[in-house]
Amino acid sequence: MVSALLELEGLRVSVPYEGGLRRVVHRVDLSVAAGESVGLVGESGAGKSMTARTVVRLLPPGATVEGSVRFDGREVLAMSPSELRAHRAADAAMIFQDPRAHTNPLRTVGDYLTEGMRLNQRLPKRASQERACDLLGAVGVGSPRARLSQYPHELSSGLLQRVMIAAALSAEPRLLLADEPTTALDVTTQAEVVAILSDLRERLGLAMLFITHDLDLAAAICDRTAVMYAGSIVEVQGSGELHDHARHPYTEGLVAARPSVDTTLRRLPVIPGRPTAAFEAPPGCAFAPRCRHALAHCTAERPVLAPLGRAMVACLRAAELHPQQPADDEETDRG
């Protein structure tokens, strides 16, 4: 049994807000194996971004983290400042949603790309520039040499996002944390970036934690998908199976809400109510107020992630609502 590259166990995160603390991640247990791509899906406020940030401890000042974040067996939350820096520099790299905000407008693209190599890996300038050109080529950016002397404002968002990916790769990380990297891009560019990420993953054997609110996107690029709601993971399954056989009422709602060309509907189905964050969640199951399957005991007892077939579901009525059939086992055996 290969131990996972990344293991999140009992993770809880609170962030400062107006003098106090607010819980944004209630409880997360998740693992990512080497070379595996895991999607983290949920609406705004679900806590996905915070979860990913704990992997490199990139949290807002004053935030508290409890639980365990183990990377290759080492506890990230217990690392000293220099260990943490080394971890950030070499083990895991993060790419963000808005490439323009995350690049220094006063420094050239070349500077941005080679910075990590020059400061962390102590590569000489020439060598790092060569590598930067290679990386730009790998992400599909044309005329790389010219790009090095350009400034971020001269590049389109799509191009800049590729540059950010290239920079993340320059450290040769083993895990890529992608925080909604395509949300700010138009659909065509989205597809291109996704293609690049898939390609790179295959070639480099990168593990990836891909955050998005788009279930279909996660299905396209991730081996497994975890669905988050109100600061907890409510379901984890192989991406394809999640789409076809969602086991949690929230996931079902998400899948149903996505319009498809194949079916005809007279009205788009919606999940009633609005998404809640962890600190707003009522006692018991956080989704209960919006769930059409909710019963009395759902508001009393908080469900925990438990296996159901090949999936993990956090729903008190999951087994009851999705009885296991022999046919199901056969299907899942194929995966």
Next chain:
Amino acid sequence: MSGVDLSPVEAGPIAKSPTWSRLRRRLGPLGLAALAAIGGLWLVALLAPVLPVADPTDVDLTSTFAPPSAGHPLGADSNGRDILARLVWGARTALLGPLVVTVVATAVGVLLAVVAAWRGGWFDSVISRVFDLLFGFPGILLALVVAAVVGAGFGAAVAALSVAFIPYIGRVTRAGALQQLRLPYVAALRVLGQSPTAICARHLVPNLGAIIVAQAALTFGYALVDLAALSYLGLGVDQATPDWGGIVAAGQADILSGYPQQSLYAGALIVLAVAAFSIVAERLAGRAHAWRRLW
């Protein structure tokens, strides 16, 4: 597949907190203290004639540089005049001048800015240029030129500064007005047939109220400093009337003789007034990025 649910979303009642408590929160404890200080100074200025202080012009050469006592709570100056009385009466001119400057600069500045923003075109370009040009003329210099031309005096100084400070209010207002005019409510009101004057007067200007007031408070502080400086130079209030700037000047020679009280007390009051107005102005304006250019 989940069922369709089109039930209307329940919106809670919108509670609008009263203006006073919102103001209180905005100002914070420091801002409230500053407001109290301002109020105190104004009260002293207005009530000067009835306050139990000596006559500020009473020359009494037997008590030159008298130390603090019952008759002279803050001591006396080189002519035996009561320092406290001079400070109290000095508040009147010190606060009145800037008030006139601020009111005039605000009235003219807001009017020009709103009309310029509304009309756009060449009118706006001209007004912007005028604002920029006037902004480039430091208030004191303008006052000095005016003093040279029409003769020094309180009226001349106040008039010159009123003109010099127009762009301080004008530019901020114009920027804000341009922003407001892009908002849908303006177009909606026009479609409803409201006249431009009505729209500006009843909606546009009140919406800009916060920044105008904040800028006006800031202007008051600057005007206070400039007028006090002019009085210090002897080009503002005439020498006979007590005025904080003038008191500082009068006391300067005394410092060299070892009696700094007059100048320092008057100076402290100026600092207090200006600091209080700046604090209130900043709190009202919120997190204003003061260094960003506005045009």
Next chain:
Amino acid sequence: MVRFPVTRLAGLVITLLAASFLIFSSLYLTPGDPISTLSGGRTLPPEAVEAVRQQYHLDDPFLLRYLAWLGDVVRGDLGESFAFNAAVSALVSARAGTTVMLVAMASVLIVGVGITLGVLGGIRGGLLDKGMLVTTVIGQAVPSFVAAMVLIWLFAVRWSWFPAIGSGEGFADRLHHLTLPAMALALAYLAYVARISRAATRDELGREHVETARARGFSSSQVVRRHVVRNAMIPIVTVSGLTIAGLLAGTVVVERAFNLDGLGSLLVEAVVRKDVAVVQAVSLILVTAFVVVNTLVDLLYRVLDPRMGLAAGP
């Protein structure tokens, strides 16, 4: 890309022309005829009246007079002063040195101390920062003449470290004499620049690109050096430049307070003595310097920020 500075320079020239026109016209806005204004109400012998007529082209139409005056000014002829009985340009050149030195010293204080304190406070936070916040709010509110009083009292009377009046002879002596005036002049602006520097630094620290740098494993000092300070410098430099321009106006008061023989005190004396020629000349000089510095700052801002269309590369 070259177009922009040209437009800006054109704007500069227009502003200067407009300002000079205003200053020039002020002569004619006074009650009474120009000659009595120029002479400050003194009666002049007929030859002097004729000389003034010629010099100021009083028989020519207004616009011509303005152009003639402008021509003279550009050539360095600033007219005659009746109050001081000397050529204005001579008066000005004798006194310019003190003013320039005063403004230079104050600028060094503002930039050196103000920016440093502000940036350090912004980065470190803590006690230094809190203390700074309080002192800068008060400092900003202290007008230069009040600061002058305090400084004179403490450092010239109580402890005789510095002289209270005069400009001194020779460079080192000048420096000694101008120390207190420079401090008085700089104080309020220093406080302002320190606050702006702190705010700009704080703002930069919270930016996403700084977060990205941290995420890449750079040390705090590397992050601050490469991503915070440089970026914060743009607004800081802009503000510093503008305050230096404001110093020019402040010299008027400070020079009187310390009895210095600079342009500012010349201006005040001329105002008191109603010598319009000197007032016009000095005002023009100060306003020109003010506008030129402002324009330079604007151009500098555009050079520093590659997004602003003037930069040609790294």
